[in-house]
Every structure is written in structure tokens, then in C-alpha cells.
Amino acid sequence: MEHVQVLIAGGGIAGMSAAIWCERLGLSCILIEKTDRLGGQLAQIHNEIWDFPPHIYADGTNLLEELQSHKVLRSLQVRFGEALTSVDPTKRKVTTTRTAYQTDYLIVATGVSPNQIPALADCSKVLAPWFSTTAEAEAVTGMDIAVIGGGDRAAESAYNLSRYARTVHLLVRSAHMRARSQWRERLSTLPSLTILWETEVAACSERDGKAVLSLRSFRPDTPSTISVDRILPRIGVHGNVDGLDSLLGEENSRYLPADNYQQVKGTEWIYAIGDVTNGADYGSLSLAAGQAMKAVKHISLQLKEQ
Structure with missing residues (x-):
């Protein structure tokens, strides 16, 4: 030894x-x-x-x-x-x-x-944890994107990607965001962004080149599924x-x-x-x-x- x-x-x-x-x-x-x-x-x-x-x-x-x-x-x-x-x-x-x-x-x-989301373990549409929405955001031009998380990094990612993506869904597990007020204010100005509150990913399947996310939520206005091109978890x-x-x-x-x-x-x-x-x-x-x-x-x- x-x-x-x-x-x-x-x-x-x-x-x-x-x-x-x-x-x-x-x-x-x-x-x-x-x-x-x-x-x-x-x-x-x-x-x-x-x-x-x-x-x-x-x-x-x-x-x-x-x-x-x-x-x-x-x-x-x-x-x-x-x-x-x-x-x-x-x-x-x-x-x-x-x-x-x-x-x-x-x-x-x-x-x-x-942190990892078990439901996304086998999904090929998940962007790598080190994907930079500052340097690489143009890679999602014209795509439908799902960002998962409610902190500063998730808010920043949604904001940066919305400049290039066709649509961005931000999935937040709670009824409010942990992100700083500056980020929340910026997100409120984005017409291409949809925030799904109290929502989690239950499952993921792939169909016609897209990821179909099955969602779990108590809110009646939350869809049961959404279809996106790429997924970016930002859950800490x-x-x-x-x-x-x-x-x-x-x-x-x-x-x-x-x-x-x-x-x-x-x-x-x-x-x-x-x-x-x-x-x-x-x-x-x-x-x-x-x-x-x-x-x-x-x-x-x-x-x-x-």
C-alpha cells in the first residue's frame, strides 16, 4: 500500500x-x-x-x-x-x-x-448536460424545444434558445420559479415561450424524428403530451x-x-x-x-x- x-x-x-x-x-x-x-x-x-x-x-x-x-x-x-x-x-x-x-x-x-431524469434515460433527443445555450444556441434554429427546470440556469437556457427555436416549452415542477426576478421578467416577454407549471416528465417515446413527452400534472390546462425536437434538462x-x-x-x-x-x-x-x-x-x-x-x-x- x-x-x-x-x-x-x-x-x-x-x-x-x-x-x-x-x-x-x-x-x-x-x-x-x-x-x-x-x-x-x-x-x-x-x-x-x-x-x-x-x-x-x-x-x-x-x-x-x-x-x-x-x-x-x-x-x-x-x-x-x-x-x-x-x-x-x-x-x-x-x-x-x-x-x-x-x-x-x-x-x-x-x-x-x-441530476438525471429517469424517464429520459433512453431518449436520443436529450441535449448533453454541457450543451451551451450561449455558444451553441444556433444549433436549434427552427426546432421545438423543451427545457426542464425552474432555476436560473433553466430560465437562462429558455431565454437564449428562444432566439433561435420555433417554440420553447419550459417545464417547471413547482408553481413558481426559483430563478431570479431578472430572468422571470425576461421570460415574460417571449412570445415563443410556454411555461407549464407543476409539470413533470412521466415518459418519453420517439416518433417521426421527434420526442413525445408524456406529462404528469394536476393542472387541467396542461397537455398530456408535447412533441419536441430536443430536450434540455436543467434540474440542478x-x-x-x-x-x-x-x-x-x-x-x-x-x-x-x-x-x-x-x-x-x-x-x-x-x-x-x-x-x-x-x-x-x-x-x-x-x-x-x-x-x-x-x-x-x-x-x-x-x-x-x-
Whole structure:
């Protein structure tokens, strides 16, 4: 079993920042990343990034290119294609898809993944979670579109797509939207948009090149089915906590609970940083980088006391 001083799980902005701070504070680390590249969700950010000082970046790829030129990240020991499968909190043992580690400290920076709608699991008309309605909206020109969700991202997607689509149906599970008032006001001006309140997708079939959505709703004015060319679910995200069930706490949320020092509650050697602990409401590149610093700094201070 390999011994590691600091094992970092996840190669997004949080994990990369943690690795930089390990180098800064003289700690040895290994970073594991389940995909074949660093960057996490950065490559899926297609809009301008103006709130991650000091620069303004054209998109996430532009920021990632600059990060990859960092001297620490160029020499960083990264093990791609490796993901956490289990953690033994009492033995400080971390098992992955490839091996097992005896670790002094574990930093979990595994990020989030989009929630799924079971009824759409086999539907070929569902757009990918990383479909950008900022950069790729023209691809739906003249189509009938269904957007599913009631938050900011769903509202923004419906608004952006309505500029090109023939019609847009926005399916909202509740009787009101969680989206900010600015988005709700924008949606109210769109003649091609229909909002179906208190509506969920019960089933999906495909006919004549279209997706036929069977709808479930208590409202008498909601149709039983709608036919669309493409479907874009925007129903939120969950933390990538596979193999970490023992750390989720009694509430069993899909995010790792962390204290003010980013330590996972109930442990002394496990830390959580970035979206896997923040969730969507506080998802932020700046926050993830700051939490990485705090976690590694806390580890360094603990080692000085030993």
C-alpha cells in the first residue's frame, strides 16, 4: 500500500489550487483525476469569466490554458483515469479504481454532476448536460424545444434558445420559479415561450424524428403530451460523492459537510473543497481556490503542532 502525505481527489480548479498550495507550503501530494485531463468543468464554461481576478478570460478553456502553464501544475504528479471508490475514516485508507493509499490527509475536490431524469434515460433527443445555450444556441434554429427546470440556469437556457427555436416549452415542477426576478421578467416577454407549471416528465417515446413527452400534472390546462425536437434538462446538480457514503452525515445530502477549515465533519484528516461541499448556490471559481488554500494551510499548521 502506497503512503501519501496529501492525496487530492479531483483535478478541477479546487484540486489544482490545492496542489499549488501544497507546493507553496512544502507538502508532498499526489492528485488523482477520474478523467484523462485536468480542468473539471472549466472546459464547459463558454461565457466570459470576468469575476476571477486579475484577468478577464474569454471562457473556461482560456483560463485552463493559463493554469496549465503554471510551473507547479507542469511538474505535478497526476494520475489520470483514477477515481475514489471508498474511504476508511478510522484507518486513513483510501481505495481507488486502481490501488489503495495510506494517507496522512485526503482533500476531496471531486466537484458535481448534473441530476438525471429517469424517464429520459433512453431518449436520443436529450441535449448533453454541457450543451451551451450561449455558444451553441444556433444549433436549434427552427426546432421545438423543451427545457426542464425552474432555476436560473433553466430560465437562462429558455431565454437564449428562444432566439433561435420555433417554440420553447419550459417545464417547471413547482408553481413558481426559483430563478431570479431578472430572468422571470425576461421570460415574460417571449412570445415563443410556454411555461407549464407543476409539470413533470412521466415518459418519453420517439416518433417521426421527434420526442413525445408524456406529462404528469394536476393542472387541467396542461397537455398530456408535447412533441419536441430536443430536450434540455436543467434540474440542478449533486456532489460527486460515490464511495464516500460514510462521510455524508445523518442528513445524507449529496454534498460533503465541511467546517470552517474545510474539514469533513467527524474527521480529522479529510477535507472537502469546491462544489462537492458548496453545492450549486455557492459554486464559484474564486471560492474553490480560496477553500483550497484554507484546507492546505490548516494541514500545514497541524503538522507544525505535531
